[in-house]
Amino acid sequence: MKKGLFLGLVLFFMGSILNRVGAQSQFSGWLATFATIKSGKKTSVHADIQWRSSAQVEHMQTLLIRSGLNYHLNKQWTATAGYAFTYNRRQINDISGYAPEHRIWEQLTYGHRINNISMSHRLRLEQRFIGQTIVQNNELKTDGYGYANRIRYFVKGVVPFRGQRPFTKGLFALMQEEVFLNFGSSDYTNGKTFDQNRVFLAIGYRLNALFDIEAGYMNVYSSGRNDAFTNNNVAQIAWYIRL
Secondary structure (H helix, E strand, O other): OHHHHHHHHHHHHHHHHHOOOOOEEEEEEEEEEEEEEEOOOOEEEEEEEEEEEOHHHOOEEEEEEEEEEEEEOOOOEEEEEEEEEEEEEEEEOOEEEEEEEEEEEEEEEEEEEEOOEEEEEEEEEEEEEEEEEEEEOOEEEEEEEEEEEEEEEEEEEEEEOOOOOOOOOEEEEEEEEEEEEEEOOOOOOOOOOEEEEEEEEEEEEEEEOOEEEEEEEEEEEEEOOOOOEEEEEEEEEEEEEEO
């Protein structure tokens, strides 16, 4: 039963990757740290910082800094609201530079178990203020902001290698998938409802109840304007801190 469920999850995630034929392929590296800091009986603070490289790891593509306040409704449900700032590399003709984006976001997360697999689901809404760029004096400049909405659904499974319950230390396998959809006006995004899909397969180690480290492969399948699609093959390392 457990092996069959685990194999089914692996095949589902791998199928999501293998179905992405005909897209432009590239390789990049991502580093991320996520922290949850308890601030009260039912509240905690969320913070994460992510650094992402451009294709072939030539330079920084994106810097993301995100914060939020969690309200723990019970042991399974958590509601969160927060703010995020991103700095994204863009290019117009031969001029490249970075443009800001400001986001307000809200999410609801739900956690449960299937045998010894810890599952988590997340539904996130984002209100995005995307910097619009122009070339001025041979430099990329921000010239106002465009507004867009996005919804994201995320599912994640953590499988301890030794099947411990509760799982407080040791190696684990990780599988996650997240789909991004635009809604409302898409004039400032890609002009489509579908934005991107991410699949992540990794091996992690839980040092104790407070700290995890993960390393693995992520496939980011994203849609650009018109018929442009990109398959980004990402090597990712992430740290999780729970205080």
